[in-house]
Amino acid sequence: MGPLPRTLELFxxxxxxxxxxxxEVLCRYQKIWNIKLQLQPTLIAGIMKDSGNKPPGLLPRKxxxxxxxxxxxxxxxxxxxxxxxxxxxxxxxxxxxxxxxxLTAVKMENPEMLExxxxxxxxxxxSRVRITDPKAAEKAxxxxxxxxxxxxxxxxxxxxxxxxxxxxxxxxxxxxxGWALCLQP
Numbered sequence: 001m002g003p004l005p006r007t008l009e010l011f012x013x014x015x016x017x018x019x020x021x022x023x024e025v026l027c028r029y030q031k032i033w034n035i036k037l038q039l040q041p042t043l044i045a046g047i048m049k050d051s052g053n054k055p056p057g058l059l060p061r062k063x064x065x066x067x068x069x070x071x072x073x074x075x076x077x078x079x080x081x082x083x084x085x086x087x088x089x090x091x092x093x094x095x096x097x098x099x100x101x102x103l104t105a106v107k108m109e110n111p112e113m114l115e116x117x118x119x120x121x122x123x124x125x126x127s128r129v130r131i132t133d134p135k136a137a138e139k140a141x142x143x144x145x146x147x148x149x150x151x152x153x154x155x156x157x158x159x160x161x162x163x164x165x166x167x168x169x170x171x172x173x174x175x176x177x178g179w180a181l182c183l184q185p
Contacts, residue, residue, distance in 0.1 A: 082126060
């Protein structure tokens, strides 16, 4: 019998393509690397605010680097990532509050579905940008009733509080570790 798995928390937001790459690699290799992956839906806007950072789309040099680097990383990790043509509108203006509240509700009510629903949301945002497909939760395997119930939860104080608390934990980790999180470069 080998050593017990080490626990690794991934604080992520579907708005971050770097989070998606990290998510896929960790999911893919968790058994080989002997880790127990704990997914932590987090609000990247809260982390940006706390750290004084700005999204790459607002800084031309960062945006240029992001596009170049993501092209290489998607090939290396074999993740079907595609930058939306309307990047500013989709990523910067719309944000991810609803999506991350939805994933928080999934974690609270159906934690076994969190990986699949998270992946489906990333696919919708970063891969199937032009395709209007069924609701992500249903595509990931939740029933229409479950998906509707989770959607109704995103405006509850309980979900909002949970997402805020997890984001604050991520910020505290960042203060201690120099942002050793898979959120942004």
